[in-house]
Amino acid sequence: MVERFPVLLAGGLGTRLWPLSREIYPKQLMSISGKGSLLQQAAGRAIKIAPPEQVITVTTEAHYRPIRDQLVDVDPALGENILIEPEGRNTAAAIAISAFYAEDRANDAVLLVTPADHAIEDEATVSQAFEGAIYVASLNRLVTFGIRPTRAETDFGYIRQGQKIEATEGAFEVKSFIEKPDHMSAERMIADTDVYWNSGMFVFSANTILHEINRFEPEIFATSRNAFEQRVIEKNITRFTSKDYAKIPSLPIDKAVMERSNKVALIPIDLGWSDVGSWQKLWEISPRDENGVAVTGDVMVEGCRDSLLRSEGRLLACVGLENLAVVETADAVLVANKNSDQGIREIVKRLSALRRPEATRHLNEKRPWGSFKVLMENPGFKIKELVINVGGRLSLQSHQHRTEHWVVVSGKARVTRGDEVEFLSSNQSTYIPANVRHRLENAGPNVLRVIEVQCGNYLGEDDIERHDDVHGRVTNDIN
Numbered sequence: 001m002v003e004r005f006p007v008l009l010a011g012g013l014g015t016r017l018w019p020l021s022r023e024i025y026p027k028q029l030m031s032i033s034g035k036g037s038l039l040q041q042a043a044g045r046a047i048k049i050a051p052p053e054q055v056i057t058v059t060t061e062a063h064y065r066p067i068r069d070q071l072v073d074v075d076p077a078l079g080e081n082i083l084i085e086p087e088g089r090n091t092a093a094a095i096a097i098s099a100f101y102a103e104d105r106a107n108d109a110v111l112l113v114t115p116a117d118h119a120i121e122d123e124a125t126v127s128q129a130f131e132g133a134i135y136v137a138s139l140n141r142l143v144t145f146g147i148r149p150t151r152a153e154t155d156f157g158y159i160r161q162g163q164k165i166e167a168t169e170g171a172f173e174v175k176s177f178i179e180k181p182d183h184m185s186a187e188r189m190i191a192d193t194d195v196y197w198n199s200g201m202f203v204f205s206a207n208t209i210l211h212e213i214n215r216f217e218p219e220i221f222a223t224s225r226n227a228f229e230q231r232v233i234e235k236n237i238t239r240f241t242s243k244d245y246a247k248i249p250s251l252p253i254d255k256a257v258m259e260r261s262n263k264v265a266l267i268p269i270d271l272g273w274s275d276v277g278s279w280q281k282l283w284e285i286s287p288r289d290e291n292g293v294a295v296t297g298d299v300m301v302e303g304c305r306d307s308l309l310r311s312e313g314r315l316l317a318c319v320g321l322e323n324l325a326v327v328e329t330a331d332a333v334l335v336a337n338k339n340s341d342q343g344i345r346e347i348v349k350r351l352s353a354l355r356r357p358e359a360t361r362h363l364n365e366k367r368p369w370g371s372f373k374v375l376m377e378n379p380g381f382k383i384k385e386l387v388i389n390v391g392g393r394l395s396l397q398s399h400q401h402r403t404e405h406w407v408v409v410s411g412k413a414r415v416t417r418g419d420e421v422e423f424l425s426s427n428q429s430t431y432i433p434a435n436v437r438h439r440l441e442n443a444g445p446n447v448l449r450v451i452e453v454q455c456g457n458y459l460g461e462d463d464i465e466r467h468d469d470v471h472g473r474v475t476n477d478i479n
Contacts, residue, residue, distance in 0.1 A: 002134065002205070003054065003106035006046035007098045010039055010059040010067055010116035011088045015348045016278045016341045019332040020310070023352075023360040028117035029066050032276060032285075036074070039067065039116045043074045048127050049112060052077035056101060057116070058094040060085050061239075066366050079236075086242040091200075092256040093248040096213055096224035099206040101238065104228075109206040110137055118200070119285055121272025129269045133203035136171045141265040142212065143171070143203040144258060146196025147273050152186035155277060155341070157198035157254060161266055172266045177259040196268055198254065200275070212263065217256045223248040279325035280338040283308040297328075308338060330363040331374075361461075369394055370447075382459045386440070388413075388448040393441045395469035402456030402463060404432040409451055412444030437467055 014027025021027040028039040035041060046055045052075040059067045064084050071078035083097055095113060102109035112130050120126050133143040146159050157180060162173030177198070181189065189195045214221035227244040258264055274285045286294035286308065293304050297311030304321040311328040318326055327334040336344060351359035363374040369392035376383040388394070388411075396416065406415070407429040415422050415430050416439040423443060424430060432438045434456065442448040 002108045002110045002138065003102075004050035004134070005098070005102040005105075005109050005111050005206075006050050006055045007095070007102075007111050007113045008039070008042050008046060008055065008057045008116040009091060009094055009113065010057055010063065011085065011094065012115070012117050014117060014277075016344050017276070017282070018344055018348050019329045019334050019358065020312070020327055022358075022362055024062065024365070025066065025362055026063065026117070027276065029063075029070060032119060032282065037070055038119060038276065039070050040074050041119070042114060042116045043071055043078055045120065045123055045126060046112075046114070047075055047078070048123075049130050053080055054105075056081045056083060056098050056111075058083045058085065058098060060088055064237075065368055069366065069368070082237050084237065084239045086240060086245050088250075089245060089248045090250040091253040092213065092217065092220050092251045093224055093245075095202075095209060095253050096220060096248075097228050097240070099210045099213075100225060100228040103206040103210070110134055111202070111204055111206055111209065113202040113204075115200050115275070117276065119272075119274045119276050121285070122270075125269060125271040129267060129271070130203060132169065132171075133267055136165070136168050136265050136267065137203045137205055137208070139165075139167075139265075140208050140263060141165075141171070141204070142208060142258060142261055142263050143265045143267055144174070145199045145201045146266050146268045147199050148268065148270055149186075149190040149195065149197050152183055152190055153197065154180060154183055154186055156180065156275075158186075158189055159196045159198050159266055160192075161194040161196065161268070165265055168265070170267055172268075174264045174266050177254065179254075179259075196266065197273075199269075199273060202253070202258075208263065209257070212257045212261050216260050217249065217251065220249050220251065220256060278339070278341045279308055279327070279336070279344075280341075283325070283338055306338075332358045369442075372452075375451075377459070380455065380457070382454040384452040384454070385409075386448075386450040386452055388440065388442040388450070390442055390445065390447060392448070393470055394439055395466040396437055396439045397464050397466050398435055398437045399456075399463050400435060400465070401458035402454045403434050404438075405453040405455075406430050406432065406440065407451045407453075409449040411442060411446050411448030413448055413450060414441040414443035415439070416441075439468075 010028050014021035017027050029037050031037050055078055061084055068079050136143050158178040160175040162175040165171045227240045230241055230244045232239045274281050276282055283294050288294045292306035293301055294308045298315050299309045299311050300317045302319045304318050306323050307321045308325045309318050313330055316328045323338055325336050325338045348359055370388045373385045375385055408424045408426055410426050413424040418436050
């Protein structure tokens, strides 16, 4: 019997869903439907197909902490097989290292690959589809799943179905791949009954996919194998060195292998699938009222039609809007046509070029010890609320450019400052000079809340040197 290894590809950025999706907190970590994040939903589907200790997750160093935290909330064993890329090198590299990893654990490993940031309505169907695909994969086939198009979509790749494959139920040869057609071509194709969207979900044996990668892209095969052989393993977490990983050519698996191999098999499926790649697509899968308005959060609506209106905190009042996405977060508000994907990308690029923090991070951020929220920031000072979980402990750290003042709001704090240790309770405070090693810990039975006031000429999150960290973060890792 083959060993199944679901592979969650969790390295995407989701910039078209800004300001909800940010570089440090991307789309896969977002809760779309209130049923957990997209990542957690994908993990939940995976553990219905294979034991949680065989689920492989591929992500980047920048996203590892929140990815792991969310996976462990689904099942603690999901935190055991995380492959951490120092930088994303596209899906061919991610699948290659997953195949080497699975093959190292089982000679008859089969990979069930799925993006971690897609939404699937019919979870029972996807489980059945994977079951059927495992047999097709045993015929040395590379299985890809096709979704019947419902509209002319220019952001998706398309697959044209060929002849039925003998000795299978519902598997077909692939006649051709069509990569992101123009609108007119897409309109013509969706009228055909043999054309499907490329879902980005695959099933193949580790041996077969590695053979085909080596056949078509030997450099990807060789550099991925070398990166895997030089991997660093610590507490079931696998990291790859930047030097080795950067040598892997960056290509999607479709261009590297699927569009070139004669072993590809297409299985059409209908499972209520969406890549949730834009506000338009999120609107399409969201509950809507009789006027086509999808509402999330504290929103008042008057005379609006066919719009997505979302508030993450403050009251959002919308009057007379049509075909818009209005999204409120603590530090940014988006007002855009639902279809303005490219325009939103350009806004994010401009914010990044200006080094605006709104491009990369939220004011409220998760950390291994709890979370923090930026309450106010102006030149020369920043005010944060720190929430430290029971047993939570920040790293022993120092800052070159800023001083810090801590005021305990509730709970009991243990403060290390240089060679001194003191305990603080509600309404007590302390001062941390620049360049002095310090640490904050929750020393009580309840959540610790602290107001932190930073003062200095530079207040970036990267002004940090870690001298000791129970969470294993590197010296200047801002996460």
